[in-house]
Amino acid sequence: MCKILLFFMFSAYKTASIKQTSTVKHLTHFIFYVLQKRRCMLIPPLFVPENQNVPFPKLIFKSDFAKENTMIYSMKGEGADEPPVGVFIIDKNNGAIYVTKPLDRETKDKYVLTVHAVAANGEVEEETTEIIIFVIDGNDNKPIFTQNPFLGSVAEASPRDFEFMVANATDADDPDSDHADIRYSIISQTPPQPDPNMFIINPITGGIRVNSDELDRETYPEYILLIQAADMMGDGLVTTGTAVITVTDINDHAPQFEKTLYTASVPENKVGSVVVKIPVTDGDDPQTPAWTANFRIFSGNSGGFFSISTGPNKQEGIITTVKPLDFEQTNKYTLLVITENDVPFAKPLPTSTATVIVNVQDVNEAPVFDPAETIISKPEDLEVGTELTVYTATDPDTARAQTVTYRVSNEDRSGWVSIDRDTGLIRVKSSMDRESPLVKDGKFKVLILAVDDVPATGTGTLVIELEDVNDNAPVIEEREITVCSKNSVPVSLSVTDEDGSGFAAPFTVELHEEILFPLVPAVF
Incomplete structure (x- = not known):
């Protein structure tokens, strides 16, 4: 029955307001009256405020039960005879309970003690009774930020109400009381531009949100907020901290050419030649994909003569030639160049363009034989002075009036041909010989030079296929032979002819002088 009454009594104390001391006192008297009739001692839960500034020891419980019982x-x-020892004491004669010093709820919020009553005659007449002492919280702890400063970042052009970081604090007081009910606010913003209220903070959660459409990293890359945390729902103890906000870059600035028109000159025929370097500027964060420029030739490069690449500093386009340019075909190109970034624009932005006019510089080019190698067939026994062919070259430099002259290369060791200096007419200069070591496979090659006024020299090759004629007699290799008059045996002769197959074997061999024995004519 005592346990049932204890539960009832504890519930009553938990639901009753601490300030209603009169009600509690009457309730306590009522409970002890009931317990007295039951011969049972039961002490209700006690509630002691922390940090009391009163004379100690201070009475916290006095029972009327002891008036009628000796x-x-x-x-x-714990708190009586166990550490911390002596926080609570009891009067052995009347059962009054005292607290001896200020309590600290944050150190210990509850004490559970046992009270034992023994009859004065030494006989135990009462059971041991448990007493619970609750320490009532006082607002003695101000909020503490979990870190200081808080570091956060938010992308420029973030929308209003976008929450990007949280600043929170803790309070060591009773979490179920207003003493630990924290509210947050922003005290100041540095810099205050372009709006002193660029950010707002959720007063309950501490979440910091964007409150403006004017975040611009290029103008204000960082903000420092002085934030406050106050308990008692904002009306109690206060602490302050800072939140450092970095405004991060987005690609909200297109690269811009420093000029819209560039003029450059490049020699014809040069591959890999740098035509022009075209710099740009970009307002975004340097060395980021939103800042690095890319380039492309939008028009004017149908022949694929040019390419454009990004320079080492990431802020210039370098146009180079990738095919030989020909002044005589096209002496000027107009290129339209566009620049963009490594990453897409965060919002629609106008693209910067530049026009590049490339003037092709004329370079003196050597005369060109067409074809580069010409082949003719002629008998090898042509008379000196015989015309062989006309072999000429043209000068590609049509913008220049130049005279082309011709000569046989000094590398020619035969001296068989000559060429007219002005007309390119080639004649036989000395007798040609198909059987000469200078002739390979019946072909004789001679290098012809064409020289313009600068001078620049072009070359062409004349190939003469020499037609064979019978201009070489057969030769018996054995200049002497010995034949015995008795028991003679036949002797074979070796005959050669330097001419081709049409003018060589078969050969006929016969004697031209009288001999003492017959010679049988033979055909080889």
């Missing part, structure tokens, strides 16, 4: 009281447990 008892000896003792108390055990």
Whole structure:
């Protein structure tokens, strides 16, 4: 029955307001009246405020039960005879309980003790009774930020109400009381431009949100907020901290050419030649994909003569030639160049363009034989002075009036041909010989030079296929032979002819002088 009454009594104390001391006192008297009739001692839960500034020891419980019963009281447990020892004491004669010093709820919020009552005659007449002492919280701890400063970042042009970081604090006071009910606010913003209220903070959660459409990293890359945390729902103890906000870059600035028109000159025929370097500027964060420029030739490069690449500093386009340019075909190109970034624009932006006019510089080019190698067939026994062919070259430099002259290369060791200096007419200069070591496979090659006024020299090759004629007699290799008059045997002769197959074997061999024995004519 005592346990049932204890539960009832504890519930009553938990639901009753601490300030209603009169009600609690009457309730306590009522409970002890009931317990007295039951011969049972039961002490209700006690509530003691922390940090009391009063004379100690201070009475926290006095029972009327001891007035009608002569008892000896003792108390055990944490805070009595166990560490911390002596926080609570009990009067052994009347059972009054005292607290001896200020309590700290944050150190210990509850004490559980046992009270033992023994009859004065030494006989135990009461059971041991448990007493619970709750330490009532006082607002003695101000909020503490979990870090200071708070570091956060937010992309420029973020929308309003976008929450990007949280600043929070803790309070060591009772979490179920207003003493730990924290509210947050922003005290100041540095810099205050372009709006002193660029950010707002959720007063309950501490979430920091964007409150403006004017975040611009290029103008204000960082903000420092002085933030406040106050308990008692904002009306209690206060602490301050800072939030450092970095405004991060987005690609909200297109690269811009420093000029819209560039003029450059490049020699014809040069591959890999740098035509022009065209710099740009970009307002975004340097060395980021939103800042690095890319380039492309939008028009004017149908022949694929040019390419454009990004320079080492990431802020210039370099146009180079990738095919030989020909002044005589096209002496000027107009290129339209566009620049963009490594990453797409965060919002629609106008693209910067530049026009590049490339003037092709004329370079003196050597005369060109067409074809580069010409082949003719002629008998090898042509008379000196015979015309062989006309072999001429043209000068590609049509913008220049130049005279082309011709000569046989000094590398020619035969001296068989000559060429007219002005007309390119080639004649036989000395007798040609198909059987000469200078002739390979019946073909004789001679290098012809064409020289313009600068001078620049072009070359062409004349190939003469020499037609064979019978201009070489057969030769018997054995200049002497010995034949015995008795028991003679036939002797074979070796005959050669330097002419081709049409003018060589078969050969006929016969004697031209009288001999003492017959010679049988033979055909080889």
